[in-house]
Amino acid sequence: MGWRWLVAIGCVLAAGVAQAAPTVWYQDWDGIRKAAATVKTLETSFVQTRKLKILTKPLVSRGVMAYRRPNDLRWEYQSPLATLLLVHGGNVQRLIKHGNTWVPDSSAKLQAMKIVLGEINLWLDGNFSASRTFRPELRPAGKGLPAHVELLPLDPSLGKIISRIAIIFGERPGTVSAIDIFEEGEGVTHIAFEEPRFDMPIPDARFEAPR
């Protein structure tokens, strides 16, 4: 009989230990939104890696991102292809660097990427469920994968281009450490953010087209 008491005490202790484990900020949607709201501004560099079967080395792109709550965004690729997406005051601009001049990107650009870039503000706001384009699923860490939100396209035609997107949480509450964009088939684009700086003042000029 005595051993049963021991087991019961053991179970209670184990439960106590489990309850004492620190709660993570990305446990539920409400926690994610509250944590994201604590980030007022963010500036970070990023490295984008794209593996292709025909290349022995991955294609590496580098850039910077600036975000200012509630809706200002600068997403800039600096190499190898210099492009700039600016969201400021409700206006969206896409520019390409040609020589030393920034010119408007007026091509019939892939609609899917416009949609994805249009969603970045929602992600930074922690407001994944407000998306009309993707169905979010919260995935806790496990099976060798970090905790992340998986975004699944609602429109099947978009799904033929982007099968899913994984937004991987950072350690600091309300932050993202990486984004993986999965194409139908085997293609994956990995974007890793580096050296983020939080809550520093960012002037309006960072969200305006270069002159």
Place this chain on the structure above:
Amino acid sequence: MSDVRTLALALVMLCVSCAHVPPLSPIPNGRQADTVARCRQAFPRQPWRATHTIFATLPFGHNGALIGVTAAGPEGLHAILLSAEGITLYDGVQAVGADGRAHLKVQRAVSPFDRPSFAASLMADVGNAFLPPRGEPSDVGRNAEGEIACRWTPPGGETTDIELTADGPIRLRTLRNLHLTRQIEFLGTPQEGFFPEVRLTVPGAGGYTLDMTLVDHE
């Protein structure tokens, strides 16, 4: 009267369709083999793989930018277009079959890159810019501008001229009858057949220019 005009127009059209590119002036026989070898320096030795950024100047003042990954070898010519964000917009392989004809297999293409005419034009652009014309040149000599050139004139096909300066290949032009259909300028000092910049121009109302900057090659 109308019949006369129709006949005159038909004769003009016939003359244009029969028109030939002005012949090249001969150069000394001893220089021909060396000239052909220098013309072939416009192209990298296969197999190769390369990555370029592409800036497109399109009709009506439109611009666009992409990343192009190309490979050439025994399996044919493989061309991939990526958006800056790394998404595959187009992936096609063109190989020459047992019948001697080029066969194109589009492995992936998303709108607006999924039009059959786009695939054919893209492979023609990439092929012209990075693959040497098939076979031996039909002529070697000086063109009307005084530049030394190698000329390929396949039966029923376009004429391709590769033009040289003292430093090497400078330009490739394709002509159908007397009309320029494509011009490729080789800019900068090449490394293993890869020029730092290649500018492709397709003239005409629906024409465009592609400025291709070398990022990497293997």
